[in-house]
Amino acid sequence: MRRAALALVVVLIVAAGLAPARAQAPYYAGKTIEIVVPFGAGGGTDIEARFLAPFYEKHIAGNPRVVVINRPGGGSILGANFYTANAKPDGLQILATSGSTVIPFILGVPQVQYDFKKWKLVKVNGVGAVAYVSPGTGIRRPEDILKPAQPLVYGGIGAANLDLAMVLAFELLGMNVRSVFGFEGRGPARLAFERGETNIDYQTTPAYLSQVAPLVQERKAVPLFTFGFTNEKGLLVRDPAAPNLPTIYEFYQQVHKKKPDGQLRWKALQALLNPAFTFQKALWVPQGTPPEVLNALWDAVDKMNADPEFKEKSKNVLEGYTLFRGDKMEATVIKSLTVTLDVQKFIKDLLRTKYNVDI
């Protein structure tokens, strides 16, 4: 009997000794992470999430299973709202967002129930964009945009959507453009440009390089400016993927021979540049997620960036732009999501008066 009790004590001590050892197994070992994509399958955010999933499996300590689930609806509002209501701070559900998730948040759309400030940033990466015109517009030098040879026609999806940056650029530069909205995406809008139905357009820089640059060589398109890129210090610099083209900031100076700083129109465009381009694709977890979990997710980003296979394969999918660790960029990203009231009012007024969009 006594021997049995002794044996029990020994077993308990050994078990107690083993327990911490077991606890040191990585948090994610044997677990499954869900990346919640608030868009349908086959969209840009979905394709990126599906591309990243196996690399996260490989590089998060503990090698969890990573699956992508789509919860589309309301232009991503439904999925993001769902995430706000349901996600626990356990790092097992991660939300993917894009510019379309951010813009309604910035504009204060009433259906939005989510708040980026209540989340922690896992990673962020972005993309630049290039605006171009057709040679028929007679635009050769920057100042020509104010007196084109033919009326400018722009094809977009919707003024309150990702086209907002382009709309604000027209406003800033003082261009007279007739905008026709209703295209189902930037791809079909580009086809309309190629068909000659529109004569001014923009594409993300990778799409520009692969689809429009050949047209530029054939003299069927003329590049104007890029939307630039925000560096780690928060400054707008030239798009690393298209370093030969002026940013919208430089382009404004070439047209108007002065700097745009201080103007409300410039502040409004500036407010849009980060969410729409530089910080377009982000992953988030709820605040309160334990540090060890966050560190595992953040470290995975560094490991991915060091992985030659990832470098090779991400060249085209991530479109040559860096994948940033969430903790390094969080402050900058969150700051870029905070829009002053005068800017919000300016954008809303512009949309209402010029584009018949009431938010």
Place this chain on the structure above:
Amino acid sequence: MAEALGAAAELFFVPARLGMMLLGVLAGLVVGILPGMGGIVAVAVLLPFVVRLDAIAALAMLTGALAVVHTSDTITSVLIGAPGSAASVPSVMEGHPMARQGQAARALAAAYLSSLIGGLIGAVGLTLSIPIARPLVLAFGSPELFMLTALGVSFAGSLLGKEPRRGIIAGLLGLLLGAVGPSPAAAQVRFSFGQIYLMDGLDLAIVALGVFGIAEIIGILARGGAIAERVDLGHGWVQGIRDVIEHRWLVLRGSLIGMWAGVLPAIGATAGTWMAYGHVVATSKDRSRFGKGDIRGIIAPEAANNAVEAGDLVPTLLFSVPGSAPAAMIMGALLAYGIVPGPRIVQQHLDIIYVIVWTFAAANIIGATIMFLASPALARLAYIPFTRLAPVVILMMVLAAFQETQHYGDILTLLILGVSGYMLKATGWPRAPLLIGFVLANPLERYFWLTVNLYPDPDTWLLRPAVLVISALLVFPFVWTAIQALRRRGVREARAAAVRWRPGLGTMVSVGLLAIFAYATVTALGFLRGSSLMPLAVAILGTILCAAQVIQEIRGRSVPVAEEDEAPEGATGQIVARALRYLAGIAVYTVLIWFLGIRLASGLWVTAFMLVVARMRWPLAVLYTVVTILGMELLARVLGIRLPPGVIALPGL
């Protein structure tokens, strides 16, 4: 070109890569068979595996899966009447009645052979068109795209059924359902009733599953017995092959229509299938068998829906503008391997394109062969008492619907559309125009809006040569239908005048439709200028036609006649009453899912169904339920399918 084809063959005919393609084909076939699930699920399931493969093997796997989804989805449509995917609804309309008449084997053989030929024609078309397709695609401007969708809508004109007015109303209802959600013309969400769920509009798969799938299943249950009463497996196969040979030109026409619809990304893949179906009905002299099991109505759409996938690859590869979600996902995979679709792909990666062509052709041959071999066994499903099959099929449809947004709204929408679909079916409203209207509503409205805005001067687009040609094609069927309607008029009135009106389900449905259109009219009056145009036109026309319909019904001139299979003479009332009880049963199921989640709800409901309806003894009923739920869990694990949770969150369920 020949050089690249040869180089591609060397790349492709390597055992390991062929093996990957075979895996892709198997995955595509399995996903296709599951009701309501198509290319998206197939590609999504495979993506995690392709990361470990080389580019060629990965492409072989994904293309292999996509190529055969529309080969195998036929079997579900034909045997069970639940559309295997949205693009196989014509096979529900024509193939399923054949299965009930004991001709499942004939329908399936014809479908597989047409799919196979459609796929091969698609592969050849892809080969020939890739070097020259760019200017061809660019020749289709917004006016041409608008006119083409209008042409597609007019094909619905040939599917109007015995009473053209009802057909037109059904088509208008489809256009109205398609208008739910974001307007292409202005930043406005329409008919959303304040629900965020409706902000993106209704999902095609759910509409097809509800209006056809649920409605068919209720119909079969209410009629009782098995799907097919007569066993006729023997020479049906040979007959099906003979049918295809006899209608060989139909196969070719269907394939070309499908291919072309795929090439133009604005039109969409499902529309291609419907255009092929509308085309075959419109050009047939004897239309009396359509809707009751006409083999021609299977051959053309089945050829089309495989060719569509090949056509879809043209804009995907040449313009980096995919026409469908699965093509977009394949494009994502291409990017990961450094293959960038666009104008330079023809110079840089022609061999890769031809690897896709080879895969597409080979996968179609292998897929059709496998289905040929597997079908005799699967065809026996049609002879099982349907009450034993129904719960599994219903469960599958609920799961398929839930994959669309993973919101409970998916299931609720499925239920509402299912009830509506059955009501329409039971009172003799044609449902094909409804689906065509729904599929084409968005491109029709979008490209009309873009056309009038991009070409402010109407002459500049109305007089374009292609617009004129399509206009001529567009007017022809209307004139034709009108002439035929005039000819038949005397006969119909003589028959209709003899019947006396009495209030019933038929009137209820007509009045209900009137109310829907009237409500839509009032609501649409409040929309912004651009976004009110189409819904308002549709709603006003619908209101007028519905009012005329109701008046005529009261005067006894138009009598609801249920579809052929519904009832032996005089028993309609009983069958409808039984059907309503089954609908109530499904409603209870959806409420249970909402509360308890699908695991527990299915546990209770399937057992109850087996005990009460199928009259199984309880040990067997429990066993049946356990197997069903285990099957569901397996699917969830293997295919990554999400299971609806309940509001009462029970641990582990």
